[in-house]
Amino acid sequence: MNFLLETLQLIVMSMYYNIEAFVRLFIPFKKKNVTGEIVLITGAGSGIGRLMAEKFAPLGVSLVLWDVNQEGMKETARLVKEKGATRVHYYLCDCSDKAKVYRVADQVKREVGDVSILINNAGIVTGRNFMDAPDSLIEKTLEVNTMAHFWTYKAFLPAMTANNHGHLVSVASTAGMIGVNGLADYCASKFAAIGFAESVALELLATGKDGVKTTIVCPHFMNTGMFDGCNSKWPLLVPVLDPDYVAKKIIEAILTDQVYLLLPKSMYILMGMKKILPFKTGNLLGMYLGAFNFMDAFKGRVKKEA
Known part of the structure; x- marks a missing residue:
């Protein structure tokens, strides 16, 4: 194509996509059928991971739960069965350990099948100022919140691309889009997770694998215990989110192939600003x-060692 034709194509398609996005604000897209899909959720032993598993339970999927907390996974498995799940499998797996991820992934493929919906949810937070955080905790944060995504993608993406089908x-977090005082390692890990997910999404499009969908979730801080003690200065504008609401919106985003999900909606405006x-x-x-003081009352913070 020459310059004029490509420019015309850009203008026309931009107009179309903008109109499509505007219409979508008022007319929800049809939700896809996920019956028979194999859904793997990391960090499924508690919090938002457990809630997502519960909401997937009645949708006819096979659930694969990963966590480092065996008892937590057993409880999640019990709860999802109560909500209608008939195929539930859980595996002890430290997602920060590449070798363990690959080993358990191979076990999942043998015992359950190829994962078609992969939800990288496991995460940790140290809650210490940068200079107060031991190197080991900084490394662990990056290993769990970022590097684990590399290993799970490596393990499960080949089958998705081969079938041109998956999700x-x-x-991630809004802390992966804007820095927060007292969360240097956490913000860095989430910024990296978003950049990684965006880049892989572009690789898929560039190679014609448009059947593999991607969703990047950036919620504000949730009331899951992970940020216990932290409060919002202006809760009506930027609330600490209810995890059940977040889980519901994530499932909706997956079922409608929504690429980005920011919560609450005010974050779309704040990120643009x-x-x-x-x-x-x-x-x-x-x-x-209140971004400068959000972590002041964090109950998980360990005071600086002498």
């Missing part, structure tokens, strides 16, 4: 919203 879900406001104005807005 990759990255449960970050990109256009001067740096000092952005800092002023962050102070107003």
Whole structure:
């Protein structure tokens, strides 16, 4: 194509996609049928992982639960069976350990089949200021929140691309889109997780594997215990989210092939403002919203060692 034709194509398709996005605000897209899919959820032993498993339970999927907490997974398995799941499998797996991920992934393929919906949800937070955080905790944060995604994709993506069918879900955070005081390692891990997920999504499109869908989830902090003690300065504008609501919206995003999900909706505006406001104005807005003090009451914080 020449310059004029490609430019015309850009204008026409941009108009079409913008109209499509506008219509989607008022007319929800039809939800896809996931009956028979094999859904793997990391960090399924508690919190948002357990809630997502519960919401998948009545949809006719085979559930594969991963966690480092054996008892937590047993409880999740019991709960999802009560909600209608008939095919539930759970495996002890430390997602930060590449060798264990590959070993357990091979076991899943043998015993259950090829995973077609992969939800990278496992995550940890240290809650320490950067200079107070031991190197081991920083490394663990990056291993769980970021590197684990590399290993699970390596393990399960080949089957998806071979079939040109599947769905990759990255449960990241709004802390992966804007820095938060006291969360340097956590923010870095989530920024990296988002960048990784976006890049793989583009690789899939570039290679014509448009049947493998991707969803990147960026919720504000949730009331799951992970950020116990933290409160929002202005809860009506930027609330600490109810995990059941977040799980519901994630499932809806998967069923409608939504590429990005930011929660609450006010985050779409705030993230847009970050990109256009001067740096000092952005800092002023962050102070107003309480981003500088959000971690002050974090109950999981360990005081600086002498």
